[in-house]
Amino acid sequence: MSDNIFYRLAPFIRDYIYKNRWEELRDIQVAAARVIFDTGDNLLLTSGTASGKTEAAFLPVLTELFENPSGSVGVLYISPLKALINDQFERLTGLLEDADIPVTKWHGDASPAAKKRLLKNPRGVMQTTPESLESMLIRNSSAVSRLFSDLRFVIIDEVHYFMDNDRGLQLLSVLERIQRIIGFAPRRIGLSATLGDIDAPAKWLSMGTNVPTAVPKTSEKGRKARIAVRFFPTAEKIPNADSKSLLQKYYDYMYESTLGKRCILFSNSKGEVEENIAHLRQISEKKRSGGCYLVHHANISPALREFAERSMKSGELPVCVGATVTLELGIDLGRLERIVQTGCPLTVSGLVQRLGRTGRRGELAEMRFAFRWDLSLPPTEFYKEINWDFIMCIAQILLYAREKWVEPMYLPKLPYSLLYHQTMSIMACAGAISVSELARQVLGLSVFKNVTAEDYKLLLRRLLENGHIERGEEKGELMTGEKGEAVVNSYDFSAVFSVPVEYTVRCEAGSNAEIVGTVQNPFPPKARFALAGQAWEVVELDKQSQTIYVKKIEGISANMWTDTGNEYVHIKVMKKMLEVLESSEEYTFLDDAAKNRLSYVRELWSNAVEKTRDRIIVPTSPTTFAVFPFLGTRGTMALLYELRRRGFGADLWLSRYIPVCIEVRTDLGVETLSAALSSIKKNGADKYEFSIPDNCEISGKFNDFIPRKLLKKQYVEDYLDTDELPLIE
Numbered sequence: 001m002s003d004n005i006f007y008r009l010a011p012f013i014r015d016y017i018y019k020n021r022w023e024e025l026r027d028i029q030v031a032a033a034r035v036i037f038d039t040g041d042n043l044l045l046t047s048g049t050a051s052g053k054t055e056a057a058f059l060p061v062l063t064e065l066f067e068n069p070s071g072s073v074g075v076l077y078i079s080p081l082k083a084l085i086n087d088q089f090e091r092l093t094g095l096l097e098d099a100d101i102p103v104t105k106w107h108g109d110a111s112p113a114a115k116k117r118l119l120k121n122p123r124g125v126m127q128t129t130p131e132s133l134e135s136m137l138i139r140n141s142s143a144v145s146r147l148f149s150d151l152r153f154v155i156i157d158e159v160h161y162f163m164d165n166d167r168g169l170q171l172l173s174v175l176e177r178i179q180r181i182i183g184f185a186p187r188r189i190g191l192s193a194t195l196g197d198i199d200a201p202a203k204w205l206s207m208g209t210n211v212p213t214a215v216p217k218t219s220e221k222g223r224k225a226r227i228a229v230r231f232f233p234t235a236e237k238i239p240n241a242d243s244k245s246l247l248q249k250y251y252d253y254m255y256e257s258t259l260g261k262r263c264i265l266f267s268n269s270k271g272e273v274e275e276n277i278a279h280l281r282q283i284s285e286k287k288r289s290g291g292c293y294l295v296h297h298a299n300i301s302p303a304l305r306e307f308a309e310r311s312m313k314s315g316e317l318p319v320c321v322g323a324t325v326t327l328e329l330g331i332d333l334g335r336l337e338r339i340v341q342t343g344c345p346l347t348v349s350g351l352v353q354r355l356g357r358t359g360r361r362g363e364l365a366e367m368r369f370a371f372r373w374d375l376s377l378p379p380t381e382f383y384k385e386i387n388w389d390f391i392m393c394i395a396q397i398l399l400y401a402r403e404k405w406v407e408p409m410y411l412p413k414l415p416y417s418l419l420y421h422q423t424m425s426i427m428a429c430a431g432a433i434s435v436s437e438l439a440r441q442v443l444g445l446s447v448f449k450n451v452t453a454e455d456y457k458l459l460l461r462r463l464l465e466n467g468h469i470e471r472g473e474e475k476g477e478l479m480t481g482e483k484g485e486a487v488v489n490s491y492d493f494s495a496v497f498s499v500p501v502e503y504t505v506r507c508e509a510g511s512n513a514e515i516v517g518t519v520q521n522p523f524p525p526k527a528r529f530a531l532a533g534q535a536w537e538v539v540e541l542d543k544q545s546q547t548i549y550v551k552k553i554e555g556i557s558a559n560m561w562t563d564t565g566n567e568y569v570h571i572k573v574m575k576k577m578l579e580v581l582e583s584s585e586e587y588t589f590l591d592d593a594a595k596n597r598l599s600y601v602r603e604l605w606s607n608a609v610e611k612t613r614d615r616i617i618v619p620t621s622p623t624t625f626a627v628f629p630f631l632g633t634r635g636t637m638a639l640l641y642e643l644r645r646r647g648f649g650a651d652l653w654l655s656r657y658i659p660v661c662i663e664v665r666t667d668l669g670v671e672t673l674s675a676a677l678s679s680i681k682k683n684g685a686d687k688y689e690f691s692i693p694d695n696c697e698i699s700g701k702f703n704d705f706i707p708r709k710l711l712k713k714q715y716v717e718d719y720l721d722t723d724e725l726p727l728i729e
Helices: 002-006 011-019 027-038 053-067 082-095 112-120 130-139 141-148 166-182 199-206 241-258 270-287 302-314 348-355 388-403 416-430 435-443 453-465 482-488 571-582 592-609 633-645 670-683 708-719 722-727
Strands: 042-046 073-078 103-106 124-128 153-156 187-192 225-234 262-266 293-296 319-323 338-342 365-374 432-434 469-471 477-480 503-507 514-519 528-531 534-542 547-553 617-621 624-627 649-655 658-665
Touching: 002 027, 011 053, 011 082, 027 042, 027 053, 042 053, 042 199, 053 073, 053 082, 053 153, 053 187, 073 141, 082 103, 082 124, 082 302, 103 112, 112 141, 130 141, 130 166, 130 416, 141 166, 166 416, 187 199, 225 241, 225 388, 225 592, 241 262, 241 270, 241 338, 241 365, 262 270, 270 293, 270 319, 270 528, 270 534, 293 302, 302 319, 302 514, 338 348, 348 365, 348 388, 365 388, 365 592, 388 571, 388 592, 388 658, 416 432, 416 435, 416 453, 416 477, 416 482, 416 708, 432 435, 435 453, 453 469, 453 708, 477 482, 503 534, 514 528, 571 592, 571 722, 617 670, 624 670, 633 649, 633 658, 633 670, 633 722, 670 722
Parallel strands: 042 187, 073 124, 073 153, 103 124, 153 187, 225 365, 262 319, 262 338, 293 319, 338 365, 503 547
Antiparallel strands: 432 477, 469 477, 503 514, 528 534, 534 547, 617 624, 624 658, 649 658
């Protein structure tokens, strides 16, 4: 069967397969080719990292392009990261070496000369990001028709990365706007290593195309993995030799785990990445081991990030790269030997992505977790003494290892920030436009199907009031206002995610000073901070150019970045955490210290809940109670507002971003609270009756321009889930 597909591929592709000594096509590659060759469907490919998804998409697509050349760009490849584009560019260049199909990168750092060549003679494969496509529509809309007039395929890499956020909705909007210009919908292909339920992703991929999505099933073999969780008690509030020794054991473990290995050391914050790599470098220097320790995150300069990528890919020497999510996606890093993670991944999906960076091509995947917990903290309520991310990590491992479960996607219903963005983008393209035509173009986009005409009128009235749009000379026409032009013309308008003000860090003064990266704080002269795993001292601060000139110094310094992301814990993760707490099972992936910590936490939990009348209500004083519903984030928030609606004082207590419990204040006694919870569990709640405060927190770059009435409506629809309430423990 695979032989039949092999001989349907273009000759240059068959030659490439022979040269690289492939023994056979993989199941996913055969299945994908059958969909591309024999149907007109869109295609969603989901399988593990290094399973051949990229080749599965490109081999038949490039065959189609070779046998029937396109009169414009034939394939549009879209990635969430420029680094992934650069990586795929090298891979495609090798594949297309003997074919007359050019590959062109189109993003902010790409060659202007290459872009001009493509505009002059549009053909082949174009690689880009959603932001670059948006910018093209605004700044050079006349080029869109010429570039894509005969576009055959749109390939979206790491499709799961786009699916539940404004950036993904922006991508769908931009693709639909391009379809309007060229008059047809090119076929879409989505690639992902981590998808749970595939129905919603398949519908997402087809939005705005009226074309079904095929999701071929393949006989992918299960991957073997070795997972270990280590726990390190510390006493950081007691500054003595013993406390330093305890903390040093934590860093020594990371050093020993990465020594002589080609590995990634993942952490959930840039500050923690910097801290970890700085300590590993310090240990390496003391031991004179000559280890190579690099840093890779969004605030590191592109040159240093690319150096880290090349160092891993070369495979010549051991290297440890400290990273955040920037190395979670599918950049080809060669044969990595181990993944080390400090703390808990943000999601099961993140765990799977990170684990998938190792154990490629049938090898054993290996991931080590390191947790530390400060035992010198003063006594407090029992639930604040539980390190919940440790419990969640165990739950995540069990969900993936035993159930192969990852979080399903969530599609926002009312993305009002994006509604503003697309309104201003379409107006910038049109110049002047009637209200009815603007509403037709904007509300006609599939991602805004839940936005009513009345809500859109409310937004337009607000934009007229604040000067973002204005009425033209012709009756009914709208134009971009002065304040709106300032927003649209800003350098970061095409990005729908917030970009904080940052200062460029250059090593030493002068025009040729090397760029190290960026920081958010304007550190004054003599100040010290960490960046790229190195300590720096400020030599000069140039506020006008937003540049900080620095010099290297010895030692370890700290730096913090503002975290603008939101994470929502799924109800299945919370239920599994409760299962871990109430089980007596010993997990083989825990070391002795981790087993002891889990036993302690289980005892702490058991002692607190066994004396209660209702196991989810734990009194902390005669008039205060901790309620543990073990719902997802959205369900817990819905319960919070329903309790408030019933007259209880209630606040959410989070451990990091985990919705641990609701702290309730009441003089009515535990019986009344218990009866209320039973009623809510039985009868649910109407979220449209909740009293939502005006200052409710909603993520969205352009929320300052949205009426509060709409933001509160969005909060109710997208941030609260009353369907979970019957599942209260």
